[in-house]
Amino acid sequence: MATAAVCVLQKANKVVNSRSLYVTRALDKNRTAAEQKWLARQMKDPYIKEAQAHNYRCRSAFKLLEIDSKHHILHPGHHVIDCGAAPGAWSQVAVEKVNSLGRDSAARAGFVVGVDLLNITPLDGAVFLSNSDITDSDTQRKIISVLPSGKADVILSDMAPNATGIRDLDHQRLVNMCLSLLELSQRVLLPGGTFLCKVWDGSEISLVRDRLRQRFQDVRTVKPKASRMESAEIYLLAKMHKQQKH
Numbered sequence: 001m002a003t004a005a006v007c008v009l010q011k012a013n014k015v016v017n018s019r020s021l022y023v024t025r026a027l028d029k030n031r032t033a034a035e036q037k038w039l040a041r042q043m044k045d046p047y048i049k050e051a052q053a054h055n056y057r058c059r060s061a062f063k064l065l066e067i068d069s070k071h072h073i074l075h076p077g078h079h080v081i082d083c084g085a086a087p088g089a090w091s092q093v094a095v096e097k098v099n100s101l102g103r104d105s106a107a108r109a110g111f112v113v114g115v116d117l118l119n120i121t122p123l124d125g126a127v128f129l130s131n132s133d134i135t136d137s138d139t140q141r142k143i144i145s146v147l148p149s150g151k152a153d154v155i156l157s158d159m160a161p162n163a164t165g166i167r168d169l170d171h172q173r174l175v176n177m178c179l180s181l182l183e184l185s186q187r188v189l190l191p192g193g194t195f196l197c198k199v200w201d202g203s204e205i206s207l208v209r210d211r212l213r214q215r216f217q218d219v220r221t222v223k224p225k226a227s228r229m230e231s232a233e234i235y236l237l238a239k240m241h242k243q244q245k246h
């Protein structure tokens, strides 16, 4: 089930504060068996409860938190582009980690810009470009114009196209999105910078990995615990963006 759907469920869960009342409503007899199974799984998911407890907009926050705690990709003062940012959980994490609100006066203040095809509810400490396609050149120009120096230290992408259910096709579409972001990274990512993108496992992953290896010194595949085992999603983490030869 798509992350956006998980986030919708979280909103519904907040409205109905009593868990038992919610369960009764959720497992309504009008729902199909598949819907009931999905809802039952959501209610057992510890990351959804944690997300609510920490006011994260989505459980996906924990994927980025885990990757960051292991690989140290976000630091105070960093300028970050969050691609496919809605509903905004990764941006929430980035705002905290890069100190974009300047809460830690002893540390450098960073900057976060998030982009999504969907509307993104405003978040203190982040600039959002809603209803924008990251692969569009106008959107890319806007991103560059809002970045304080026109450059970024980190590009994050948890982007995913609407799945068709045809595994190879969905894989190929996400691979194409990653390759398009890699082109953007050539224009905006600083030497030494970091690129993290979601891909769905499949035959073309090695192509993306090879392209990343040409441009980054350190490329690895990561699968945070918060990413469900049964999900085909994995993340490619590329660090130490190479200085470009002109």
Ligand SMILES: C[S@@+](CC[C@H](N)C(=O)[O-])C[C@H]1O[C@@H](n2cnc3c(N)ncnc32)[C@H](O)[C@@H]1O
Binding pocket: 003, 004, 057, 058, 060, 061, 083, 084, 085, 086, 087, 088, 089, 090, 091, 115, 116, 117, 118, 132, 133, 134, 135, 158, 159, 160, 161, 162
């Ligand atoms: C899994 S959600 C991202 C969740 C987000 N990381 C969070 O923590 O809140 C994937 C998002 O990618 C967005 N997306 C897909 N294709 C896009 C594109 N071409 N440009 C911008 N956003 C895109 C979708 O609209 C969707 O909101």
